[in-house]
Amino acid sequence: MSFFARNRAVPILALLLGLFLTASYARAATVEKLDASGLIKFVVANRGRIVAVNVFASWCPPCRVEIPGLINIRNNFPQDDVVLLGVSVDKERKALDTYIEEMHINYPVVMGVGDFTHRVGVNAVPHLLIYDREGELKVNHKGLVEERELERILREMLAR
Numbered sequence: 001m002s003f004f005a006r007n008r009a010v011p012i013l014a015l016l017l018g019l020f021l022t023a024s025y026a027r028a029a030t031v032e033k034l035d036a037s038g039l040i041k042f043v044v045a046n047r048g049r050i051v052a053v054n055v056f057a058s059w060c061p062p063c064r065v066e067i068p069g070l071i072n073i074r075n076n077f078p079q080d081d082v083v084l085l086g087v088s089v090d091k092e093r094k095a096l097d098t099y100i101e102e103m104h105i106n107y108p109v110v111m112g113v114g115d116f117t118h119r120v121g122v123n124a125v126p127h128l129l130i131y132d133r134e135g136e137l138k139v140n141h142k143g144l145v146e147e148r149e150l151e152r153i154l155r156e157m158l159a160r
Contacts (some may be wrong), residue, residue: 032108036119043135050157052082055127058090062144063126067103069081069147074107087112
């Protein structure tokens with residue numbers, strides 16, 4: 001009888017460990033860079049869905065308060081209906097990677113680069129942009145948005 005036949009749990013444990021390590025690495029490695037034209041392309045690519053863009057920074061106290069609500073929004077709305085994207089204005093990727101892990105962010109996060117904040121009109125964080133299913137900007141809100149308010153806005157937009 002072979003080692004694996006006697007120890008059926010070994011291959012399963014190895015597979016699970018590999019999946020865990022791959023998933024952890026993939027989550028940390030998903031931070032890309034996005035400029036203003038990249039945001040436009042992202043919104044166009046997601047036509048038919050509502051796109052909510054949260055502009056934030058790891059050093060921003062109100063952002064830290066807002067993130068758990070965004071995590072709940074991601075959990076409560078299907079990806080087919082609502083796309084949630086975080087755009088960080090952090091300058092250091094390491095700080096952002098640490099923040100993503102610490103906050104357990106469950107949606108894609110990119111780093112806003114180049115002319116992003118200027119062209120999008122963001123001069124403070126947090127800042128929320130919501131595009132409707134046709135790709136038109138419908139919400140441009142500076143400051144913290146409570147989870148209940150964001151949920152209300154998204155439900156109204158989905159009902160249209």
